[in-house]
Amino acid sequence: xxxxxxxxxxxxxxxxxxxxxxxxxxxxxxxxxxxxxxxxxxxxxxxxxxxxxxxxxxxxxxxxxxxxxxxxxxxxxxxxxxxxxxxxxxxxxxxxxxxxxxxxxxxxxxxxxxxxxxxxxxxxxxxxxxxxxxxxxxxxxxxxxxxxxxxxxxxxxxxxxxxxxxxxxxxxxxxxxxxxxxxxxxxxxxxxxxxxxxxxxxxxxxxxxxxxxxx
Amino acid sequence: xxxxxxxxxxxxxxxxxxxxxxxxxxxxxxxxxxxxxxxxxxxxxxxxxxxxxxxxxxxxxxxxxxxxxxxxxxxxxxxxxxxxxxxxxxxxxxxxxxxxxxxxxxxxxxxxxxxxxxxxxxxxxxxxxxxxxxxxxxxxxxxxxxxxxxxxxxxxxxxxxxxxxxxxxxxxxxxxxxxxxxxxxxxxxxxxxxxxxxxxxxxxxxxxxxxxxxxxxxxxxxxxxxxxxxxxxxxxxxxxxxxxxxxxxxxxxxxxxxxxxxxxxxxxxxxxxxxxxxxxxxxxxxxxxxxxxxxxxxxxxxxxxxxxxxxxxxxxxxxxxxxxxxxxxxxxxxxxxxxxxxxxxxxxxxxxxxxxxxxxxxxxxxxxxxxxxxxxxxxxxxx
Numbered sequence: 001x002x003x004x005x006x007x008x009x010x011x012x013x014x015x016x017x018x019x020x021x022x023x024x025x026x027x028x029x030x031x032x033x034x035x036x037x038x039x040x041x042x043x044x045x046x047x048x049x050x051x052x053x054x055x056x057x058x059x060x061x062x063x064x065x066x067x068x069x070x071x072x073x074x075x076x077x078x079x080x081x082x083x084x085x086x087x088x089x090x091x092x093x094x095x096x097x098x099x100x101x102x103x104x105x106x107x108x109x110x111x112x113x114x115x116x117x118x119x120x121x122x123x124x125x126x127x128x129x130x131x132x133x134x135x136x137x138x139x140x141x142x143x144x145x146x147x148x149x150x151x152x153x154x155x156x157x158x159x160x161x162x163x164x165x166x167x168x169x170x171x172x173x174x175x176x177x178x179x180x181x182x183x184x185x186x187x188x189x190x191x192x193x194x195x196x197x198x199x200x201x202x203x204x205x206x207x208x209x210x211x212x213x214x215x
Numbered sequence: 216x217x218x219x220x221x222x223x224x225x226x227x228x229x230x231x232x233x234x235x236x237x238x239x240x241x242x243x244x245x246x247x248x249x250x251x252x253x254x255x256x257x258x259x260x261x262x263x264x265x266x267x268x269x270x271x272x273x274x275x276x277x278x279x280x281x282x283x284x285x286x287x288x289x290x291x292x293x294x295x296x297x298x299x300x301x302x303x304x305x306x307x308x309x310x311x312x313x314x315x316x317x318x319x320x321x322x323x324x325x326x327x328x329x330x331x332x333x334x335x336x337x338x339x340x341x342x343x344x345x346x347x348x349x350x351x352x353x354x355x356x357x358x359x360x361x362x363x364x365x366x367x368x369x370x371x372x373x374x375x376x377x378x379x380x381x382x383x384x385x386x387x388x389x390x391x392x393x394x395x396x397x398x399x400x401x402x403x404x405x406x407x408x409x410x411x412x413x414x415x416x417x418x419x420x421x422x423x424x425x426x427x428x429x430x431x432x433x434x435x436x437x438x439x440x441x442x443x444x445x446x447x448x449x450x451x452x453x454x455x456x457x458x459x460x461x462x463x464x465x466x467x468x469x470x471x472x473x474x475x476x477x478x479x480x481x482x483x484x485x486x487x488x489x490x491x492x493x494x495x496x497x498x499x500x501x502x503x504x505x506x507x508x509x510x511x512x513x514x515x516x517x518x519x520x521x522x523x524x525x526x527x528x529x530x531x532x533x534x535x536x537x538x539x540x541x542x543x544x545x546x547x548x549x550x551x552x553x554x555x556x557x558x559x560x561x562x563x564x565x566x567x568x569x570x571x572x573x574x575x576x577x578x579x580x581x582x583x584x585x586x587x588x589x590x591x592x593x594x595x596x597x598x
Contacts, residue, residue, distance in 0.1 A: 154445045
């Protein structure tokens with residue numbers, strides 16, 4: 001029943017939701033401050049889900065990289081390090097070599113259009129020897145380029161191509177940065193929040209599929 | 216004579232490093248090629264019949280699943296994940312439901328977790344069966360396909376009896392299960408598992424010692440353990456390279472910590488080892504099912520979750536061992552009713568990345584065998 005009452009709402013909902021987290025009033029302030037403050041103020045009513053991370057691991061990182069580790073926190077018992085973007089690759093390399101995070105499990109991005117630094121890059125690392133996970137994050141301004149992690153983990157190749165495809169983030173040092181899921185000529189980056197769910201590259205669709213709309 | 220010599224001379228190799236002294240030839244395999252298991256296009260760079268380079272062109276099935284997720288409520292998105300790896304829909308659903316449960320900080324009740332485990336392991340068997348049948352068919356063995364489909368059908372019937380759907384099941388709900396196990400579920404699973412041991416032996420008899428099979432799969436598509444890890448390849452591909460690692464053991468979820476099973480590993484990391492690993496995984500899945508039906512705890516099947524889900528702001532990453540490898544969900548909540556971001560870490564997509572490494576130096580005929588061996592599903596590669 002609950003699902004039914006929601007169904008008609010969903011085609012319209014992208015519009016209010018698109019500019020950012022404003023759709024949910026109690027949380028509006030919280031995500032915007034995530035990058036700088038570990039504890040989201042909106043979560044004060046419920047038990048805190050994000051707490052500062054202060055263990056051996058975070059201390060080692062802080063000792064090694066100092067101010068480049070902007071934040072260390074734990075969200076639902078998962079360790080997160082927020083890193084200065086310019087140091088991201090160095091931290092990644094250190095994670096692989098010294099901390100034995102040998103697997104880049106996933107690499108993706110999140111768009112926060114209202115923040116000054118619009119994009120979050122998020123890398124999920126896994127260590128086979130220690131059986132632990134770590135999440136590395138860094139924030140990028142809209143036109144800022146990121147350092148490719150390809151030289152650290154070759155697995156980053158397609159993952160970075162996907163991020164480029166979906167968000168338009170350019171990776172310095174990537175061997176072959178081009179779209180991977182969408183056609184090469186496609187205009188726009190669909191996972192950006194200002195790209196509506198019904199939006200598409202109509203010119204491309206008309207030219208290549210011979211129809212007015214792909215819907 | 217001289218003239219002839221001259222004409223041959225004219226064709227002297229411009230590239231002495233290629234075997235025939237000819238230019239490289241680029242051919243397209245797919246997207247409409249039966250052995251590519253869907254709409255995968257592989258551009259092969261050939262020297263004669265030997266592959267010297269390749270490039271995968273993917274995205275033909277891209278539907279923007281991650282974008283859709285941002286525009287649906289948490290529950291509304293659950294059926295969409297079934298359509299990624301559509302031959303292992305139950306596993307996709309398990310990963311998604313558990314990820315959202317982690318985000319909500321609730322846990323499914325024990326009964327739900329055991330039933331989830333049973334269905335997921337049956338799904339693993341079904342997925343491996345489909346892989347085995349089609350993979351053998353690619354290489355030229357027709358019979359295993361019919362055998363595999365026969366057993367897969369029994370599993371799909373169990374799914375149908377449980378939730379009414381065979382392929383895109385949407386079997387689980389966030390917080391537990393919607394449907395109570397039907398009366399004869401244990402009996403059906405037991406009957407299947409008891410008979411299945413002999414069936415696996417049948418496949419094994421057909422293929423394991425078969426000299427054609429050995430010739431086509433041994434030392435074909437080698438992937439060393441370091442390469443697997445560097446490229447992110449997981450699941451049976453990783454295990455066949457000798458890494459004894461399985462998320463069900465490393466970071467147990469559902470009810471896997473309660474059951475005894477082995478992690479099969481290969482020695483060489485070739486196509487043959489990946490075949491052996493999957494055969495053994497089916498045996499282990501069967502054992503897990505048999506242990507699980509012994510004792511399904513009584514109790515509720517649904518945790519207390521609201522009708523409208525509003526997870527506290529924050530993020531969570533949860534991964535499960537899907538039949539194809541690590542299937543991860545990274546979900547960001549902004550406190551609203553719809554996820555702010557859902558990232559799906561698809562095992563097929565990342566395993567496919569290793570294809571180039573596997574096919575270099577092989578013949579075109581081997582490419583067919585090697586495309587089959589990472590067990591990719593294009594619905595999941597493209598999402």
